[in-house]
Amino acid sequence: MSDIATRYLGLTLKSPLVASASPLCESVPNIRELEDAGMGAVVLPSLFEEQLELESNALDDDLWRGAESYPESQSLLPDLEDYNLGPDGYLDLIEGAKAAVDIPVIASLNGVSPGGWAEYARLMEEAGADAIELNIYSISTEPSVGAAEVEKGYVDFVRQIKRTTRIPVAVKLSPFFSAPANIALRLDDAGADGLVLFNRFYQPDFDVESLEVVPRLTLSHPDELLLRLHWTAILSDHVEADLAVTGGVHSAVDVVKAIMAGASVTMVASVLLQKGIHHACSILSDLRRWLEEHEYDSVRQMCGSMSRRSVPDPSAFERGNYMRVLSSHALKPSS
Amino acid sequence: MKVPEKVSATFDVLPPVPARAPAFVREVVGTIIAGNGDALPVSALPIDGTFPTATAQWEKRNIAQQIPVWDAELCIQCGKCVMVCPHAVIRAKVYDSLLLSNAPPTFKTAQPCWREFASLRYTLQVAPEDCTGCRLCVEICPAKSKSEVKHKAINMEMQAPLRQQESANWEFFLSLPEFDRERISHTQVKDTQLLEPLFEFSGACAGCGETPYIKLLTQLFGDRLLIANATGCSSIYGGNLPTTPYTVNREGRGPAWSNSLFEDNAEFGLGMRLAMDQQAVFAHHLLTQLSGPLGGVLVTGLREADQSKEAGIKAQRQRVAELKGKLAGIDSAEARALLAVADALVRKSVWIVGGDGWAYDIGAAGLDHVLGSGRNVNLLVLDTEVYSNTGGQMSKATPRGSVAKFATGGKQTAKKDLAMEAISYGYVYVARVAMGGGDTHTIKAFQEAEAHDGPSLIIAYSHCIAHGYDLGFGLNQQKNAVLSGYWPLVRYNPALRLAGKNPFQLDSKPPSIPLKQYAYQEARYTMLAQSDPKAARELLRAAQDDVERQWRVYSSRAAMPGRAETPHPVETVKEGGEGK
Incomplete structure (x- = not known):
C-alpha cells in the first residue's frame, strides 16, 4: 500500500490533504470529523485583527448611540460586566481543537498593525497552535503607496513574527504580484517555513437592479488549480519553504498534480463545503488507488517530479506557451 | 489668548417662538420654552388643564446639522420619504401652476407623475428648522442617479447655508392649498403622501420608528380622530409640555388627544367611544323630538347618513352645519341640548394608542376586556x-x-x-x-x-x-x-x-x-x-x-379554506337545529 504521509512546516502529516481556513473549521466537532475523514491537518479560519477592532468600536458606538441627544439612551441597554471583544473566542477554538484531535492544528492570522501581528501570533502559540498561517490579505486602495512599500511590509511582518514565535510560520500569498517569484524568495529569506499558493479573494458584485455593491461568495472551481500548479512548479526549485497548494483542489488527480509540481500538501474547502466532510475519504482512497495503479511507493516520491526544472521542456511554463495556447484556438477555416 | 473687552457680536439669541405666534403661544408656551415657566402665574394656565393643539410648529429647534435636499429631476414621487418621516418635515403637494407667481426664487417644482394631474405642479418640501437629520428619508429613497448611484432623489446637505432660503420655501409651501382628498386613493403610498399630516414636529427621537404610524393615522382620519394614549414614549412626545404636536387642518379640525395610565388606557379609550355613542343616541332622540321645526328631509338625512366613506362624512358635516343654523333659531331646551351634542352625529374614529409595555404587560388585562367588549374601537400597539x-x-x-x-x-x-x-x-x-x-x-x-x-x-x-x-x-x-x-x-x-x-x-x-x-x-x-x-x-x-x-x-x-370555500361538504344546521 502506498504511503501518503508527508511533511509540512516540519510537521509530519498522515496525508497530504489539509482542510484550508474556512467555516468548516469553525467548530471542534467539525474538526474532529475532518480528522476522522483522513485530513493531515486543519487550518482554522482567519482571526482578523481589523474585525476585532471594528466589532469593539461598533459595539461601543451602538451602546452609546443617541447619548448626545437623549441622555436616557445611555442606560437603555444594561451594562454587562465583560465583553468578549478580544481574541479569546479564537484562542478557545485552538485549545478545544488541540484537545480533541491528534492532527496538527494551524492557526490563521490576518493582522493590520505590526504590534497586532506579533501579539496575536504569540497568543496563538500559547494556546497550543502547531503552526501559524499568515493571511496577508490587504487591499491597497491608496494610490500613493507603491508595490515596494507593500511588499516590504509583508517581509517585515514575517521577520518580526519569526522573532517572537517558536512555532513554524507559513505565508498565504496572493497571485497578484508583479514578480511573484521575487516576493516568494524574500519571504523565504525572512524565515517563512511555508508558502501557501494562493489566496482566493472575494470581490464584491454589482446588483444592477438595486444599484448596490453586494458581497458575493463563490466557491473555487478546478480550473483555478492551473495558476497554482504553474507557480508551484516554478517556485519549488527556488525556495526552502514548503509549498502548499490551495484553490481549485477538488479531486485525487488534482492532489497528484499539485504534489508533482512541488507541493508538500494540498488544501481543500470548497469541495467539502459542496459535498460534505466525508468526501475527503473518497479523495484519499482515490489517491491511494492512483498511486498503486501507477506504482508509486509514496507521495514523497513524486513531490516536485514535474517542477519547472524536472520537466524536459521548461518553456511550457514560460511566455512561449502562452502564444502556443492562443494559436491552438485559431478559428478553423470554414468548409 | 486675548479676550476682547466687550461683546462685538451683532446677533442675539432668537426668541423662543416667533413674534407672529398666537398670544397664548407667545406668552405661556414661549415662556416655558425659555425655561421661565416658574415665573408664570397660575392664572396664565388653561383653567381645566386642556392645552391647545398645533403648538409644536412654533418651536423651531434647528437641531439638524444636515437636512434632506430634493432633486426634482430624479424624483419619481413615490411618497416613501413622506411616509417614513417621523417628524412630518418632508411633505408633498400637488397644486395649480398659477399659484407659483409669488413663489420664492429657489422654490422647486416638477410635473406631477400622476397622469390625471399632468397639468398641475408637484413639490416635495423640507421644513429645515424642524428636521432632526435622521436620514430615514434618504435610506428609503429608491431613485438613484444613472451616472452616480450614491446620488438619490433626496440627499443630505448642510443645514446652515440652506436655512434661510428653505424656511422661506417652507412658508410658501404651507400657503399652498391642500390637495382635494377625494381626488386621490387613500390606500396607495404615492397618493397618501398628499394627505395633510395632523401630527408634526414632535419631540420624539431622531429616526423614531413609532411616529410614522401615528402621523399616518392622522393623515387618514385626523379630522375625526379621538386618541386615548397610554403612558410611554407616545404620551411624552404626543403631549409633552409646553408644545403639542397634534395639529389642526384649515377647517380647524384635528385629533383630540388625552393620556391615561399604563393600566387603564384601553378602558379609557373605550370610555371615549361609549361617550360618543351615547351622545349620538341622545342626538338621534332629540332629532326625533324636533323633526317638526327642523324638517323631515334634514332629520332623515342626519339619521340615515351613510358615513362609511369620506364623501358621506363630508355630507353629514354639511347637514350638521345646517342643523346648527336651524337650532340657533329655536328657543327650547331640546334645541339647546341638541346643539351641544350635534357634532356626535358625525362619525368619529376612536384609537387607543400605546407601546408594548402597555399592551403586552401592564395594560394587557384592560386591552383584553376592551377587545372582548365588541365595541368599535381601534387599538394601535407601537411595538418597540x-x-x-x-x-x-x-x-x-x-x-x-x-x-x-x-x-x-x-x-x-x-x-x-x-x-x-x-x-x-x-x-x-x-x-x-x-x-x-x-x-x-x-x-x-x-x-x-x-x-x-x-x-x-x-x-x-x-x-x-x-x-x-x-x-x-x-x-x-x-x-x-x-x-x-x-x-x-x-x-x-x-x-x-x-x-x-x-x-x-x-x-x-x-x-x-x-x-x-x-x-x-x-x-x-x-x-x-x-x-x-x-x-x-x-x-x-x-x-x-x-x-x-x-x-x-x-x-x-x-x-385553511373559509367556510364557503371548503372543498369538503360540511354539515350545516338549519334553524330549529335540524341537520342536513
Missing part, C-alpha cells in the same frame, strides 16, 4: 419590544435572545403572540404591520381596521434607539425582520369570515434570510454574543426555532 421611555426594561414583547434590563443574560422566553390572542376572538380585526416590510400593507391595515365595525388591533413593528443601531437604517431592519420571518405581515379580517372566506391572510413571503442576519445588526443581540457567546448561540438557535414554528402555524392558518 421593550419599555423604551422608562429606560429599556424587558416586556413580554421582548424577543428571545435580546438583552434588556431584567434580561441582562438575554431574554430566555419567546415573545408573546398578541396577534393570535386577539384573533382567537374571531370578531376582532387584527393586523401585524411593519412599514419597512410593507408600506402599502400598513395603509391597508389602518383602513380596514377603521372600517371594521368592532374592535381592531394593529401591532406595528417600531424600531427604537433601545435596539442599539443607527436608526437611519430602521426601515432596512424592518424589512429584514419581515424577510427573516421574525415579523410576518398578517391581517385577520372578520369581514372575510362573514363572507365565507378565510379571514387569516399571511401577506409576507416565507423566510428567506436567517434570523441572525436580521438580529445581529442590533446591539441588543450582539452585546450578548460578545459577552456570553455560548448563551447567545443557544438563544439564537431557540429563537430561530421560534420563527420556524410561528411560520408553520401562520402558514397553515392562512392555507
